[in-house]
Amino acid sequence: MTLNPSADVVTRELRGKVLLVTIDHAPVNALSADVRRGLLAAVEAADADSAVQAVLIVGAGRNFIAGADIREFGKPPLPPALPDVCNRIEACTKPVVAAIHGAALGGGLEVALAAHYRIAVEGAKLGLPEVQLGLLPGAGGTQRTPRLIGAQAALDLILSGRHASAKEALALGLIDRLGSSGDILAEGLAYVHELLAAHAPVRRTRDAVAPGDRAASLAAVTAARAETAKKSRGLFSPLKIVDAVEAAIEQPFDEGLRLERKLFLECLDSPQRAGLIHAFFAEREVLKAPETRDAKPRALNAIGVVGGGTMGAGIAVAVLDAGLPVTMIERDDASLARGLAHIEKVYDGLIARGRMSAEKKAAVMTRWNGSTSYDALTDADLVIEAVFEDLAVKQAVFAELDRVCKAGAVLATNTSYLDIDAIAASISRPADVIGLHFFSPANIMKLLEVVVPKRVSADVVATAFELAKKLRKTPVRAGVCDGFIGNRVLAVYRAAADAMMEDGASPYQIDAAVRAFGFPMGPFQVVDLAGGDIGWAARKRRAATRNPAARYVQIADRLCERGWFGQKTGRGFYLYPEGSRSGTPDPEVEAIIDAERARAGITPRSFTDDEIIRRYMAAMINEGANVVHERIALRPLDVDVTLLYGYGFPRYRGGPMKYADMVGLPKILADIREFAKEDPLFWKASPLLVELVERGADFASLNQTA
Structure with a gap:
């Protein structure tokens, strides 16, 4: 038996004693009104059908549920509201299991928390990132999470908006089982059958008793409130999140839910939400440059960096961190040694802070090569010049690149102000020249201005955007003028x-x-x-x-x-x-x-x-x-x-x-x-x-x- 309610985005199928509920709402299984309606209908159908002994919720494609449907942002809300869907899942009289792969974020994690049991496979990421949009989790996330994993862990997850891996989620107690294979449907069905065989009861998160004692939980709230007031200066939603989590400790579940909803609506009305939502959409829209629509990026297998100063070294670190090999060129051995020292200083700092092992640094540095001869760049697919901010100096570098680089190599300048058209015009292949304006420190700052001169090929622009993606930078297309945009x-x-x-x-x-x-x-x-x-x-x-x-x-x-x-x-x-x-x-x-x-x-x-x-x-x-x-x-x-x-x-x-x-x-x-x-x-x-x-x-x- 297969039923297809809600425009086919939520399907349900009886697999023996288990009602398999599949969310299939491309591209990321976002929680649209149709998905919410489908989930509600599925749970109600399960409760009404004596043939159903348990419910398994899975996502089709690459994700469980990636969060709210951004296409509904700014529009009047359509029923059913997500809190009502989550409460109905939790109230189901038969065990409900959420089987998680890919993203279970925001409302997606709140749906999983409302289920009675949770299993995830490697590669899953779980989080409540609403704070990044000026909101707080508004469908029970601030109430169920602390009950499940404790106030301190919940505050860390919700205030940071970060994603926890499946392994961390198991350690925290967000999930009950880590699947051993990548087949989420098979893992989920096996887990449900195991629960049925053990006569596992319905187990509602609202009734969970948080780990640790009440005094420790309240101390965590007090500490988080002080830290948030300092770190999130001027922001509206973070302190509301602390208030909501405090309610999870101090108040009965239903009262905590009411406060969560009140605080959520206050965040929704805040002008900060409008600013953060705009930023959210804008950073996706900047990826759409006219030249990238039809042009295919060139290869990016080997990168050259000319200059080992602070900026050149930072760029080299960004490239190394992306898993790409780097050849650095400097004018003499002493300068090259300083460039290498700049790079090693970054990684040694990470080691000192416990964020990198010496073995990992050694593995990364095998991808670095240095030379005082431009001839070492003959195989480079893209070369980034990062030398002194002087037009004549940069033109001299480009003359060397024109001489040694293979046909089709992209030649980029990291200038902050200079006329890239003049640099391009000074060599025989102006169509290969582009500006890549990194911001200091280049291995940390996310912005990359992609400066588009008059004669550049569209595929070179597309290659620059592809490089930004590999470096995990946010590219912004800019025209040539003194200073570009920023x-x-x-x-x-x-x-x-x-x-x-x-x-x-x-x-x-x-x-x-x-x-x-x-x-x-x-x-x-x-x-x-x-x-x-x-x-x-x-x-x-x-x-x-x-x-x-x-x-x-x-x-x-x-x-x-x-x-x-x-x-x-x-x-x-x-x-x-x-x-x-x-x-x-x-x-x-x-x-x-x-x-x-x-x-x-x-x-x-x-x-x-x-x-x-x-x-x-x-x-x-x-x-x-x-x-x-x-x-x-x-x-x-x-x-x-x-x-x-x-x-x-x-x-x-x-x-x-x-x-x-x-x-x-x-x-x-x-x-x-x-x-x-x-x-x-x-x-x-x-x-x-x-x-x-x-x-x-x-x-x-x-x-x-x-």
């Missing part, structure tokens, strides 16, 4: 911060206001971290083409002239005594600022934190609009993802363009026009921003126009 926008909002500093705000007040907004660091802290000399070199390079009518704040130059480059020199905008990583305000810097104000004839005035943020964000948004207007970024969401992943923009605000939509574009434009009364050249409203306000549109309306 550094171009950065230069403008940094200039706004400089102007406020010269006009009367201290760098320390500006940094504090920006941190309070949600950035991990303020702009002057970032300068000190990156090294003030880097921006100084860029400013000197641009001096010849700078508009003489444009305002130019010289305070940072005065610090650089003294050799105060930030953390690496022990002082910059902040003092870093004895190698400290956290700076303290420097009275001498404030004296230099006062002197520069006097030189520029500026009478300082005070700024509120709100005024600082209005100017900082207006500058960022306006330049983001210009970048989209000029097609350097294809869509506003490309700007958002760049700032989220490369510049520490608070994820819960969605990115600058999403933030602008939430504030309202007319308000942003009004601010810009107000600031333009002081400096009309800097505060010139973007034509795109003006156009959108005139037609009552927003940036979101442009996000499907790549």
Whole structure:
């Protein structure tokens, strides 16, 4: 007997005494309304059929249930609600077994927790990642998980949003059995028959007694609340998660469920959810570049890196971590030895922290090869140049690559600002040249700007996106201009911060206001971290083409002239005594600022934190609009993802363009026009921003126009 309810996405079949319930909702078995209806109907059918003695729930394809159906995000909810489905599964009078393979995430894990028994096979991943979308598990996850595995383990899982392997899930107590084969259906059926033979009773998670005593559980909640308040500064849902888990300890199950639902709905109404959902979709949408639709990536079996400095070594580590071989080129043996030392320092740090074994490091390093001769790159499929930020130096490197690299090799430059079209034009194969702008530290930062010059082949762009996937980076397509997307926008909002500093705000007040907004660091802290000399070199390079009518704040130059480059020199905008990583305000810097104000004839005035943020964000948004207007970024969401992943923009605000939509574009434009009364050249409203306000549109309306 086979019945196919709910548009065939949930089927049920009687296998002897077992009702086999299969979820088949491509591509990931997400919990759509049809799936929820099908599960509810299946459990009710099992309870009503005397021939059924047990229920087995499995997922077709590669997953059990990967979570909510993202196609339903933002739409009115359709019945049945997932909490009702989970409660009905748990209330079933016959044993219900969840057989898990692939992903059991979010609502998928909540369905499994509502079952009476759980089995998983190797490769399964179990988690409650709702916190990453500004939510909390809303179908019993905060109540059943602590009852099953204890408050501390539950808080770790839910607050981190991480995925537990099947082996860890067994150790935690999330599952009851680890299958010995990859055949989830066979494993599940065998487990159900074993339970029936043993006359195993219905065993409801709501009645489970958490491991450990109540005092230890409450202590875990108290510790988590303090840690969350510190680590998740500004975020709404994490502390709600702690409250919900506390209710699992303190209150009866049904009361805990009611509180969970109340807190879930509060999270649902939070503006942070809108920002986090936007970020979730945007990071998937950036993978769709026009050149990648039809072009096939070239081979990526051997990678070359030219340059063994901090950036080159970081890139090499990222490539090694992806399982690919790396050949590093440096100008002499001493430089090559330093490059190797930079790489080994990363892995030795992981060993010291217990995150890598010496044996694993040794295995990884067998894929590294170094040379002082470009001829070692003859077999490389892709070479990334990461040398000094000087056009002539980079063109000399590319001349060598043009000479030695095989036909079809992709030649990439890691420049942050320079004209990649000029680099491409200097060699015989411009169609093979692309920009791959990594962010420091390159082995950690997720952003990769894929900079697309005029003459590049589409398959080279596709290869760059494929490399990003292998390196587990988030690629954003950018056009060629000074600074591409991220550094171009950065230069403008940094200039706004400089102007406020010269006009009367201290760098320390500006940094504090920006941190309070949600950035991990303020702009002057970032300068000190990156090294003030880097921006100084860029400013000197641009001096010849700078508009003489444009305002130019010289305070940072005065610090650089003294050799105060930030953390690496022990002082910059902040003092870093004895190698400290956290700076303290420097009275001498404030004296230099006062002197520069006097030189520029500026009478300082005070700024509120709100005024600082209005100017900082207006500058960022306006330049983001210009970048989209000029097609350097294809869509506003490309700007958002760049700032989220490369510049520490608070994820819960969605990115600058999403933030602008939430504030309202007319308000942003009004601010810009107000600031333009002081400096009309800097505060010139973007034509795109003006156009959108005139037609009552927003940036979101442009996000499907790549």
